[in-house]
Amino acid sequence: MIYIFDKTQAIIKVLTNDDFTAAHLNFKINTATTFEFSxxxxxxxxxxxxxxxxxxxxxxxxxxxxxxTERVDNTETIDYSAYELAYQELATDGYIEDKRPQNQSALNLMKIALDGTNWELNNVNVSGTATTNFYYVDHLSAISNVVDLLGGEIVFYIEIQGNAISGRYMDYLARQGSDTSKVFASGSNLLTVERQSDTSGIYTAILPRGKGEEIDNGDADTPDGYGRRINISDVEWKKSSGKPLDKPKGSIVLSDPDATAEWGQINGNARLLLQTYDDIDDVNVLIQSAYKTLQSVNHPQIQYSATVADVGGLSLGDTVLIMHGDRDLSYKTRVFEVKYDLLAPDQTELSLGDDLSSNSITSQINNLNAVADTTSSQTQWTINQIGRPSTTFGNTEPANPKVGDVFFKELPDGGTEIYRWNGDIWELLASPTTADDIAAAVDDAVTQAKAHTDEVKQSLSGDIETAKSQAASQASTAEANAKSTATSQFNQAQSALSAAKSDLTNSIASEASARNAAVSAANSQAQTYANQAKADALNAVNKEVSDRQSAVSALDTKATNAVNQAKSDINDTINALSVGGRNYILDTANPKTQTSNGTDNQNLYDKAKFYSPI
Known part of the structure; x- marks a missing residue:
């Protein structure tokens, strides 16, 4: 369904495809979407x-x-045009007065760019950090500035729940689409060449210069300024270290020798581009940006078009391979524009190759001086050397690799990973974190060795303690037996006393306060005897360990006497509770004995439980 809103953005009408006579939705990477319908x-x-x-x-x-934005009345139809709202709002609704983020992530930079707008940052997967400043710029220009510095693609959308807009969001993605296995030959009748630049726009080397170095003359009353622009003289790149090109230290030019061999000067020199990057003050960022620019201008620019009916399903950002038959050179490129036909999907038009229309977000606001990672013009070059493995530079894996082929993968943060095709997978050979990984592996090995040593020491210590424990155990076996026997006798007394306590407490609970006092006294007396029994038993064990059998006999006698005394005292207490010839516990007025479990004609004392020893 397609929703129509009034000026307050309240839904006032709903349309379906059946309502249209024509409907074309035009998507393009980093460009405002347009919608034309009738x-x-x-x-x-x-x-x-x-x-x-x-x-x-x-x-x-x-x-x-x-x-x-536009309405045209015809005889039988009315034509409408619409332009993506986010681009208009962010370019005209407010501004950023002065923000100077230093070494901030893509997430934080975009949060600053969107602060104070109706749009909320949602998904972000662009890596890297950058330093920049937003000084009296609109929000769209700030967003463009971040894209220039870190690359990536922006996508705006809203969500609707019920009959109202529930959220307005922006995603900042490293790239849209996916790599496909589709391969097209240059000149194929499946592709139509829309535009093609001549070779005069090709450059095979670049001399980049960044922001001028700030000058402080030390006088607070005079303004500071900027002197010489930074260059890449102090940066060294080596392909053997994972960089895509060789650049010796001291040189201020980054050259592509393979492109120079193909498109260079007649005398063999490179075709040099002098490029200024006003917002870059870091030499490592400068050389990465220069390399990206060089990759976009070191080959002829060709823009193709096709329809879904001819080439099958492709979406915005998808990658295909373009093969050139007149030389050993091929490159990957992306679908940078899709014109959806909502009424006839098979007639959806695709644009791929190099975007020569110059109307992306970056080219709308900036010129060639931008450090744009404008993905609509990103290509991937594969250098095929006869009889030797191919070497590919780019951000997507080459199609149809051969064993030994090498792939220099450009990462979103400007780093490079090196892979080699082993026949089954792309095997990672090196990455920006390789040195750290090796150091971490060494540290991990040392840690594991220390842990193993500690484990062995602990095991040996445990064995020693075990031997000592066994010796001590054997030495005290007789003592333990004596204690066990005494403890068993004592536990029996304890069990009987605890049972008596439980039954007395449960039965007397409903009696008057006088009876409760009597029970309390009985409990206290019973506890006293129990504690005395425990103390006598333990003292006997500790004192008479040398004569274990005698100690056991003495303890047994004491425990038995304690139990009998407790039993006698309990009976006296129970008899004391008799009122008018009736004992409330034993019910002596009746010819039966009541126990705690409800059975008749049983001895209450046998069911008694004594208090546990303290």
Missing amino acids: LPASKALPSDSKYVATPHPLDDSKFIMLRL
Whole structure:
């Protein structure tokens, strides 16, 4: 469904594809989406219509919000044009006065760029950090500045729940789309050459210069300024260390020898581009940006078009391989624009190759001086040397590799990983973290060795303690037996006393306060005897260990006497509770004995439980 909104962005009408006579939705990387559609004259939009939201072709839970910009009345139809709202709002709604983030992540930079707007940052997977400043710029220019520095692609969308907009979001992605296995030959009848630049725009080397170095003359009353621009003289690149090109220290030029051999001067010299990057003050960022620029201008620029009916399903950002038959050179390129035909999907048009239209977000706001990682012009070059493995530079894996082929993968943060095809997978040979990984592995090995040593020491210590424990155990076996026997006798007394306590407490609980006092006294007396029994038993064990059998006999006698005394005292206490010839516990007024479990004619004392020793 397609929603129509009024000026307050309240939904006032809902359309379906059946309502249209034509509907074309144009998506392009880092460019505002446009929507052109026609309705029968009898189904004209309400006069207060201001905005339109259409589902994203690849995710119908997300909607593209556009502002209606034009209406053309024909005899039988009415044509409408709409332009993506986010680009208009962010370019005109407020500004950033002065923000100077230092070494901030993509997430933090975009948060600053969007602060104070109606749009919320959602998904971010762009890596790297950058230093920049936003000084009296609109929010769209700030976003463009971040894209220039770190690369990546922005996507705006809204979500609708019920009949209202529930959220306005921006995603900042390293790239859209996916790598495909589709291969097209240059000149194939499946592809139409839309535009092609001549070779005059090719450069095979670049001399980059960054921001001028700040000068402080030491006088607070005079303004400071900027002197010489930074260059890449102090940076050294080696392909053997994982860099995509060799650049010796001391040189201020980054050259591509393979492109020079193909497209250089007649005398063998490189075709040099002098490039200035006003916002870059880090030499490592400068050389990375220069390399990206060089990769976009070191080959002829060709823009192709095709339809889904001819080339099959391809989406925005998908990667395909273009083969050139006139030389051993091929490159990967991406679908940078898709014109969806909502009424006839097989007639959806694709644009791929090099974007020569110059209307992306970066080219709308900046010129060639931008450090743009404008993905619509990103290509991947493969140098095929006869009889030797191929070497590929880019950010996507080459298709149809051969054993031994080498791939220099450019990472979003400017780093490079080196892979080699072993026949089954791309095997990682080196990365920016290789040295750290080796150091970490060494540290881990040392840690494991120390842990193993500690484990052996602990095991030996445990064995020694075990031997000592066994000796001590054997030495005290007789003592333990004596204690065990005494403890068993004592536990029996304890069990009987605890049972008596439990039954007395449960039975007397409902009696008057006088009876409770009597029970309390009985409990106290019983506890006293129990404690005395325990103390006598333990003293006997400790004192008479040399004569274990005698100690056991003495303890048995004492325990038995204690139990009998406790039993006698309990009976006296129970008899004391008799009122009018009736004992409330034994019910002596009746010819039976009541026990705690309800059975008759049993001895209550045998069921008694004594208190546990303290």
